[in-house]
Amino acid sequence: MGSKVSSKMAAPAxxxxxxxxxxxxxxxxxxxxxxxxxxxxxxxxxxxIPLTPVPGTPDTLASIQLLPARYRRRPVTVEEMDYIQRGGPE
Structure with missing residues (x-):
């Protein structure tokens, strides 16, 4: 009974x-x-080299307005525009 070493005892060793x-x-x-x-x-x-238009129907305002909100562009605030025009942090 005492000769066997349990697996719990052998694991730390x-x-x-x-x-x-x-x-x-x-x-x-x-x-x-x-x-x-x-x-x-x-x-x-x-x-x-002049750019060639991609074949297909061009985007219209109506097709853009039908997009779900997650696919639309986020409007840029005036503060963000100023930050971009400034070139980053002051």
């Missing part, structure tokens, strides 16, 4: 015996310290 294994990284990056960076010129601006 098992936690104490566990050892934290060192971290083994899964991704290894090559050492690029000696490789010079390419001297790339700044990107050239592309020629202006």
């Amino acid at each position: 098992a936690r104490v015996i566990q050892v934290v294994r060192p971290h083994a990284p899964l991704i290894k990056f090559p050492n690029r310290q000696g490789i010079p960076k390419p001297n790339a010129p700044p990107p050239l601006s592309r020629a202006h």
Whole structure:
């Protein structure tokens, strides 16, 4: 009767015996310290391409007013407009 160790008694001892294994990284990056960076010129601006309209019916005021409230834009207050025009906090 006294020779068996209950599982409740063995559980805390098992936690104490566990050892934290060192971290083994899964991704290894090559050492690029000696490789010079390419001297790339700044990107050239592309020629202006006119936008083409998306096929379908355009939005109308009536179709926007039929949207549920959760899909409508929230009105912007005057204070928010001033904050945006100012560029952030003073």
